[in-house]
Amino acid sequence: MTGPEAPDTPATVQPGDRSPWNWLLFVPIVVPLLTLWYNADSPRILGFPRFYWLQLAFIIIGVSTTTLVYQLSKRR
Amino acid sequence: MRAHTLEIVIFVVLFLGVSAMGFVAARWRRPDDLNHLDEWGLGGRSFGGWITWFLIGGDLYTAYTFVAVPALLFAAGAAGFFAVPYTIVVYPLVFLVLVRMWSVSHRHGFVTPADFVRARFQSPTLALLVAITGIVATMPYIALQLVGIESVLKTMGMTGSGTLARHLPIIIAFAILAAYTYSSGLRAPALIAFVKDSLIYIVILVAVFYLPYKLGGWGAIFDAADAKFDKSASPADGILLNANNQLQYITLALGSALALFLYPHSITGVLASRSRDVIKRNMSALPAYSLLLGLIALLGYAAIAAKVTPLKNPNGTNDNNTVVPLLFDKLFPDWFAGVAYAAIGIGALVPAAIMSIAAANLFTRNIYREYLKRDASPAQEAQASKIASLLVKVGALVFVVFVDPQFSIDLQLIGGVIILQTLPAVALGLFTRWFHRGALIGGWIAGMGLGMWMLYQIPNAATKRAHFGGSAFPLSEFGFDSTKTIYVGFVAVAVNLAVAALLTVIFRASSVTDGGDDTTRDDYFADADAPRISAASNSPVSPAVAPDLII
Helix, strand or coil: CCCCCCCCCCCCCCCCCCCHHHHHHHHHHHHHHCHHHHCCCCCCECCECHHHHHHHHHHHHHHHHHHHHHHHHHCC | CCCCHHHHHHHHHHHHHHHHHHHHHHHCCCCCCCCCHHHHCCHHHCECHHHHHHHHHHHHCCHHHHHHHHHHHHHHEHHHHHHHHHHHHHHHHHHHHHHHHHHHHHHHCCCCHHHHHHHHHCCHHHHHHHHHHHHHHHHHHHHHHHHHHHHHHHHCCCCCCCHHHHHHHHHHHHHHHHHHHHHHCCHHHHHHHHHHHHHHHHHHHHHHHHHHHHHCHHHHHHHHHHHHHHHCCCCCCECCCCCCCHHHHHHHHHHHHHHHCCCHHHHHHHHCECCHHHHHHHHHHCHHHHHHHHHHHCHHHHHHHCCCCCCECCCCCECHHHHHHHHHHHHCCHHHHHHHHHHHHHHHHHHHHHHHHHHHHHHHHHHHHHHHCCCCCHHHHHHHHHHHHHHHHHHHHHHHHHCCHHHHHHHHHHHHHHHHCCHHHHCHHHCCCCCCHHHHHHHHHHHHHHHHHHHHHCCECCCCECCCCCCEEEHHHHCCCCCCEEEHHHHHHHHHHHHHHHHHHHHHHCCCCCCCCCCCHHHHHCCCCCCCCCCCCCCCCCCCCCHHHHC
């Protein structure tokens, strides 16, 4: 949704931030909010219940997705 | 009680060293003329990747977070861990939003989110609402930074009896902070952030390995927390979520994430960066702080395992904010505890400085220049902001000295709910001009009213308060047959959006006059090389010029 100012000069290349890769950003937004995936004690890793180590692991998903989207949408 | 001399000496030495840096910062990356709001209030809009990373990190992850989140885990368990999903979700969520905000602000010379709203919707009234919302939400946040420092001072026994004696150290600390923020502007917290974050990273890395060694491993720490919550009378606590607070956990994490970058101080950090690339790279790199925050949160459980008993408030209730400082006091050598305390104390200065600058900028741009002095020169703007930043800090200090700290915490809670009400105008406004300006005002009123009412309804058993006791609203109050709770801000902003959309349709149908739009589509994608619009007058939204003449 880019609002009412729809492209009215199709002849020239419009600047923009639309990229199909942007949809990937939904992954790190949705995954950390699904409590049913991680609201459990076992298995424990290094003594951390699943609730804690899995949520900390989601940080990796967040970092890698934003990095990926940045790199992929940069070269167009 | 043993002497805290070594801790106090290390704390004071580090604190003074950092304060000296704050004054020196005025010369750092020195511009030709510091008497310009772009220089004083935004560090010349020139910060690269590293500085931005430290600045925004130091800005968002405040001393209060480092003290209050573990306190929450200490008292309530898993529910307090929402801070981790919250700070993971926020970056992908705002990835595209913030670069647009940067671009349009770069093109038009906006300093505050209200500047943007003013131009986008051509509505000084809406801009004023956004500015006032921002200032009101930021003030208690600054006060909380003082609460963070106080928890440390209290642990070191640096607080006498009597109102003035109890607060004297904090008044001195804040006077120093106010002085170097006045002289150096945003450069001071940017420079200090390096020290603050380095100290915190070192302290936490050591703590993460040393604490389990002292307390029998992380497994034992979690088991001790589990045992404590099993014994407690409250059914709501535990090291896992229960059936009733999962919805609250999810909506609080998402709602807080939506709110975070609406806070004026977050926008200030973003606008101070040099280019779109710097922001995008930071959205990938900032979650490093979330890892830190997650580990700090778990210090709350370590405190349970170490059998820490929180100090008391003057009114006899437990001051859970003291558990982390007490944990360091109990298990670490004095010198290291001193370093940890300094990390928390300095950690409070960085966000407090940026917040006061952001609030001062809002006052200057959207109240002073809009209503008091329309033809203010850049130098006059900078001067007004400097003075406003002092007043904001005095205000925060008055809060802490004369008002129950619990009240600041309540206000901070309200702050998150009210800043969310600027979401339709500020965040969605970056993507669409569809909303009618009058409808946005209507939505703001509806969301604000509902949010306040809901917060008023929530009691708190622990602090024995009948109202404003938390942000978890029982769905049964809405007439649902349910024991679940939901985050107030989330409901309020949903209603705000619905009302704004509905009114937009109604206003359009009945041809109520809407404002125009001073921005163009290309403005939202402009990068550092794009020239500033109407740079000569330095007033992109100058009321004297008709909007269509600007472009």
